[in-house]
Amino acid sequence: MTRQLLTGNGAAAWAARLAKVDYVPAFPITPQTEIIETLSAWFDNGEIPGRMTTLESEQSMITAAGAAAITGVRVFTATSSQGLLYGMEMLYTVAGWRAPFVMINVSRGLSAPLTLEPDHNDILAARDSGFLQIHCATCQEVLDSTLIAYRLAEHEKVRLPVIVNQDGFYLSFTREPVEIPDPALAARFVGQFDPENTQLRASAPTSQAVAVLGGSPYSYFRYELHLAAQQALDVYDEVAAEFAEQFGRDYSAIESYRIDDAEFAFVMMGCFATKAKEAVDRLRDIGWRIGLVRPRLLRPFPEQALHDALADKKAIAIIDQNISMGKGGVLHTEVASALYGAKAAPLLTSYIGGLGGRDISQEELFEIANQLKQAVEKGSAPPPRLLYTAGELREMRKLQAIAHVERQELKLGEESDNDQGEGND
Amino acid sequence: MTETAFRRMKDLPSTRLLGTGTPMCAGCGGLLALHEIYDILGEKTVFINAAGCMTLLSVYPFTPFRGSWLYTSMASAPAGAQGVRDALDILLEQKRISADEDLQTVVLTGDGSAYGMGLSATSGAIDRNLDFLYICYDNEGYGNTGQQFSEATPHAAKTSTSSGPRGFPGFKKDLFDIWAANRPAYVATVIGTEPLDLARKIEKAKNMKGPRLIIALAPCPTGWDYDPKETVEIGKLAVKTGVWPLKEYIDGKVVHTKIPRQRKPVEEYLQKQGRFAHLFKPERNEKLLAEIQQRIDVYWEGISNE
Ligand SMILES: Cc1ncc(C[n+]2csc(CCOP(=O)(O)OP(=O)(O)O)c2C)c(N)n1
Ligand code: SF4
Ligand SMILES: [Mg+2]
Numbered sequence: 064m065t066r067q068l069l070t071g072n073g074a075a076a077w078a079a080r081l082a083k084v085d086y087v088p089a090f091p092i093t094p095q096t097e098i099i100e101t102l103s104a105w106f107d108n109g110e111i112p113g114r115m116t117t118l119e120s121e122q123s124m125i126t127a128a129g130a131a132a133i134t135g136v137r138v139f140t141a142t143s144s145q146g147l148l149y150g151m152e153m154l155y156t157v158a159g160w161r162a163p164f165v166m167i168n169v170s171r172g173l174s175a176p177l178t179l180e181p182d183h184n185d186i187l188a189a190r191d192s193g194f195l196q197i198h199c200a201t202c203q204e205v206l207d208s209t210l211i212a213y214r215l216a217e218h219e220k221v222r223l224p225v226i227v228n229q230d231g232f233y234l235s236f237t238r239e240p241v242e243i244p245d246p247a248l249a250a251r252f253v254g255q256f257d258p259e260n261t262q263l264r265a266s267a268p269t270s271q272a273v274a275v276l277g278g279s280p281y282s283y284f285r286y287e288l289h290l291a292a293q294q295a296l297d298v299y300d301e302v303a304a305e306f307a308e309q310f311g312r313d314y315s316a317i318e319s320y321r322i323d324d325a326e327f328a329f330v331m332m333g334c335f336a337t338k339a340k341e342a343v344d345r346l347r348d349i350g351w352r353i354g355l356v357r358p359r360l361l362r363p364f365p366e367q368a369l370h371d372a373l374a375d376k377k378a379i380a381i382i383d384q385n386i387s388m389g390k391g392g393v394l395h396t397e398v399a400s401a402l403y404g405a406k407a408a409p410l411l412t413s414y415i416g417g418l419g420g421r422d423i424s425q426e427e428l429f430e431i432a433n434q435l436k437q438a439v440e441k442g443s444a445p446p447p448r449l450l451y452t453a454g455e456l457r458e459m460r461k462l463q464a465i466a467h468v469e470r471q472e473l474k475l476g477e478e479s480d481n482d483q484g485e486g487n488d
Numbered sequence: 489m490t491e492t493a494f495r496r497m498k499d500l501p502s503t504r505l506l507g508t509g510t511p512m513c514a515g516c517g518g519l520l521a522l523h524e525i526y527d528i529l530g531e532k533t534v535f536i537n538a539a540g541c542m543t544l545l546s547v548y549p550f551t552p553f554r555g556s557w558l559y560t561s562m563a564s565a566p567a568g569a570q571g572v573r574d575a576l577d578i579l580l581e582q583k584r585i586s587a588d589e590d591l592q593t594v595v596l597t598g599d600g601s602a603y604g605m606g607l608s609a610t611s612g613a614i615d616r617n618l619d620f621l622y623i624c625y626d627n628e629g630y631g632n633t634g635q636q637f638s639e640a641t642p643h644a645a646k647t648s649t650s651s652g653p654r655g656f657p658g659f660k661k662d663l664f665d666i667w668a669a670n671r672p673a674y675v676a677t678v679i680g681t682e683p684l685d686l687a688r689k690i691e692k693a694k695n696m697k698g699p700r701l702i703i704a705l706a707p708c709p710t711g712w713d714y715d716p717k718e719t720v721e722i723g724k725l726a727v728k729t730g731v732w733p734l735k736e737y738i739d740g741k742v743v744h745t746k747i748p749r750q751r752k753p754v755e756e757y758l759q760k761q762g763r764f765a766h767l768f769k770p771e772r773n774e775k776l777l778a779e780i781q782q783r784i785d786v787y788w789e790g791i792s793n794e
Contacts, residue, residue, distance in 0.1 A: 085575070085578050085582075086571075086574055086575060086578060088570075088571065088574075112582070113578060114574055114577070114578055116570060116574055116616065118567055118570065118612060119608055119609065119611065119612030119615075120608060120609070120612075122561070122563055122564050122567070122609075123564050123566075123567030123570070123608075123609045123612060124567070126560050126561065126564035126567035126568050126570075126571060126609075127567045127568070127570045127571030127574070128571060129568075129571065130536070130558065130560070130567070130568040130569075130570070130571025130572045130575070131571035131572065131574055131575035132571075132575075133558070134571065134572045134575035134576060134579075135575060135579060135584075135585075136575040136578050136579060152561055152563075153560075153561060153564060156560070156561055263534050263556050263558075263572060263575075263576070263591060264585065264589045264591075265531075265532045265555075265588060265589045265590060265591055266588075266589055268531065268553070268554060268555045268556045269556050269557075270546045270551045270553065270556065270557040270558075271556075271557065271558045271559075272558055272559045272560070273546040273547060273548050273551065273557065273559060274543055274544060274546065274547045274548065274559065275547065275548045276547055276548075280548055
């Protein structure tokens, strides 16, 4: 075991190395690229065995990943945002193949407008694909979750691909001290890849991913996928417990922070949850009974664990770093589903924050806590809100004013060029 | 490369390795070619398929293939071949499987994939010098979705999305030249109704490494609108009229493997197909017919002194 300063991307590459992956189909995209550059250097120096192939698109990359996994090798790949969406057809497809491999997604907001900065709309677009999803909040967690993800993907009760998600920039480009497990111990923990019944060999011809006729066989296979994903809940708990025993780091399906005696709770995914932890500490200092719950697993959805952690609270703020247009925060809906029907269920408040990398400040978290308290006093939750300050709006108005002025300038310029006396509107 | 096991018709295998009872249409020219191709490639193969008519060859729980099969998507079959090939290579290199477990990776798609949606994945696979054989059955349209025009549809053909009096306004894309420009190991055109020529080319391709393409013109009774019993005749006419030149690209050169000495008028080919009926009825469209004939003549003039 060694301790190194690693970015989230570096941690992901190290995890692939420790898991002794055989094959890395790749395609560059910010903020993921450092992962494949790191692995590429290791392959090229002969530091690790195996092979990396750069495809010409993510659609191809995910096809190659799935195809290699069902041919019988251990596969690792990584993408982000536009890349994840470009490969979307194949996400659903390779999950249906029951191809067990691990993919890192480095979350980044989706176009349009185009941005490089993070939010969770990319990964949530893959929510129903059949890939399992583990969401990370630290660089250490990226490394450890990736090792756990291989056990999960390859488990005989699961056999599904897994996405390990980390936030762009905040994790991908931020150096944190990361403990790199001893390679022999990590290898023993992950184990050897067992292709089971999915392999391509001359002596054992198989037809994979064939068509079906009619809804009956289709329903059967699709529901089987769902059952496998649900079985992954228990398997995750087992594997995470084993990981904790061997490496001393605990990764239960949901992270609960100072939640037991809390009346109020924040619920968040990803690394911005560490900001809420900070707010919890400061609020606790002044007498609040407040905590944080952060689902690590999004699929399978740890419904019972969320219910157990949250059902007895008075009010909960769900802060979504994503937005489902015409509905609102995705996590809000998911958490509501876990709490529906609970006796004296808590009031749920919904906030959209951190879109496209916008920060969430401590003051905002304190204000949210105040609103929770008021909601309880009033007995009803306020309408959903976007975290956006008056100052930001003023800056936005300035940008719009500049855009407007520039357009007018252009128009006036054209008019005097043409020497036409038309009035402008 | 002149050695061949196939000197005359009776040398052709009669194994009929590909099973029968598939849901392909009666008289499917693509299936005819596939039968012949499979007999030569054999069962140590994995067919990596893109969306199209042939996707329905393997419908759970049946398959006509003795070897393996993997359906991918419309655009990414060559990438599927990349993943399978890379994985097999890794397993072989690390001695995790023995050499006799190896498989020939064969991509099987229609023209819609090969000329269009899958071209990016194909181009990438050629750039990476992927060791694979690409078989395109070219029925000159998106057959599976009801024969809309594709990048492979010939000029003037009626399709379900070019049903006006002049048919398809565009021109058939030259996939052979697109491939050849990338200097792959091998490119050839074939047709099921010239089984000897086809067998020799598949035999050659089978024993090579690197990217290899076979484009099989696939007369399609359903999409081209003719009686299934005419498939063989139409296929033969495609060659005799010079509409479908049989050729191969090898070692940087293009060689025509069967030059029709006395080319028949293209009309004879067109007349047999409902998709060209508007060229003859209610009256002959002399101008368009002449244009089509001229394009064929110009092609063959260009290669006459090979
Ligand atoms: C991404 C995507 N778009 C559209 C389709 C619908 N589709 C299925 S088969 C097909 C036509 C394929 O044409 P071609 O490759 O020529 O094969 P053919 O059907 O003629 O055998 C289309 C458009 C699809 N399966 N996937
Ligand atoms: S539509 Fe044409 S290509 Fe498709 S199965 Fe029928 S005959 Fe064959
Ligand atoms: Mg077609």
